[in-house]
Amino acid sequence: MKAAIRVISDGADGAASDLATGAGSLDVVYSGLTSASALAERAWRDSDELASNYPNAMALLSNAAAAVGGQRSRARTQLYGLANLSDPERKLIGEVLGEGEVAGVVALPDGSLAQIRESVLAGIWRVRIGGEPAHEYLEVGAIPQIVRRAATDLTSADLAIGAAPDGAMNVQPVLAEIRERARVWRFGMRAHVINLTSLPMSVIDLTFLQQSMGNGPVQLIFRGYGTCRVQATRIRNVWSVQFFNSTDNIILDTLEVGSVPIVALAADEDFQDSAERMQEIIKAYFT
Structure with a gap:
């Protein structure tokens, strides 16, 4: 059995996906910076500048760091919407979290697709339903709930x-x-x-x-x-x-x-490791 899937991301401005239904090849094309390279690029900036210019992004990352530290693989996931963030703040979130090793798509009952991508911090996912920023959120957990719901x-x-x-x-x-x-x-x-x-x-x-x-x-x-x-x-x-x-x-x-x-699935030990790394990022670049 061989799946067929293609996910193409063109960065912060939008994304396109094609979910195939037959046998064939599976390709995922990643774009964007990893967390390490993005932060290195921004390292010259003053932390006060980042904190003052990106307050919602800082608050969201702080909340996600606290959530992932207490998360367990069997526990209910926790969601953080990105709708109230400006475009630069959403871009910053993407650069800080980076793109991890897991990506995919979920077909929804209305015919739309949800794109999911794990960050470089295991257990922290970015989910986008369709192409609207209002339908984009971070989710902390073993796997986004949308995966379990669709599969059931x-x-x-x-x-x-x-x-x-x-x-x-x-x-x-x-x-x-x-x-x-x-x-x-x-x-x-x-x-x-x-x-x-x-x-x-x-x-x-x-x-x-x-x-x-x-x-x-x-x-x-x-x-x-x-x-x-x-x-x-x-x-x-x-x-x-x-x-x-x-x-x-x-x-x-x-x-x-x-x-x-x-x-x-992200494991319990992944959550603790991600929490520690996230706190280090926040401390180094926002405080």
């Missing part, structure tokens, strides 16, 4: 299994396992992982599996030492999780039955 509300509770095509080998028992696990899974249970890489699955099997599961409303990409792509399927609580090497070849292909895959 815009997916089907049952998997219909059709007749396998000629040449199929093992796709029918795999689909039966997915359907049974998805039916009984409840929040709090461990995820059930099916390693497609280790199964004797033909191209016909994988194609029919993709057609049966379909693409759901959430698609995420993680770029670190390698690339990981996470996509909700059309079936509730079933996710495709794929790891790629530097040449974009799949090295691990799995299906997970459960909540949002753990690879996508």
Whole structure:
């Protein structure tokens, strides 16, 4: 199974996204400065000038720092709207927080798309619904709530299994396992992982599996030492999780039955680390 997603950001002035529905390649093009380079660029400025010219940005960052310090992975997320910020303040927020390793899109019931991007401070996310600044906010938590809601509300509770095509080998028992696990899974249970890489699955099997599961409303990409792509399927609580090497070849292909895959979530230790780093930024550049 191979997802198809494209997210293109053109910086503070706007963004455009294209969410594909079939198989294909997944590309995310990042733009903008990282937190370190942005702050280095502004280091010459007097802290009093920053504090006086960007009071709302400073207040928002201070509130986010306090929130992330007390956040836990299973706790409700905390939102901070950006509508009351000026364009320069929103730009400053973007430069201070930078762009982390996680980005993606969420399809909404009205046909619009929400773009999500984790900052360089794990557990602090920037979310934009459509293209309006009024619909942009920061969210502190393991994953933005919009991801969980879409994966629950815009997916089907049952998997219909059709007749396998000629040449199929093992796709029918795999689909039966997915359907049974998805039916009984409840929040709090461990995820059930099916390693497609280790199964004797033909191209016909994988194609029919993709057609049966379909693409759901959430698609995420993680770029670190390698690339990981996470996509909700059309079936509730079933996710495709794929790891790629530097040449974009799949090295691990799995299906997970459960909540949002753990690879996508900020952990408790991430929140504390982000809080400390955020306080350092505020102290160094605003006080």
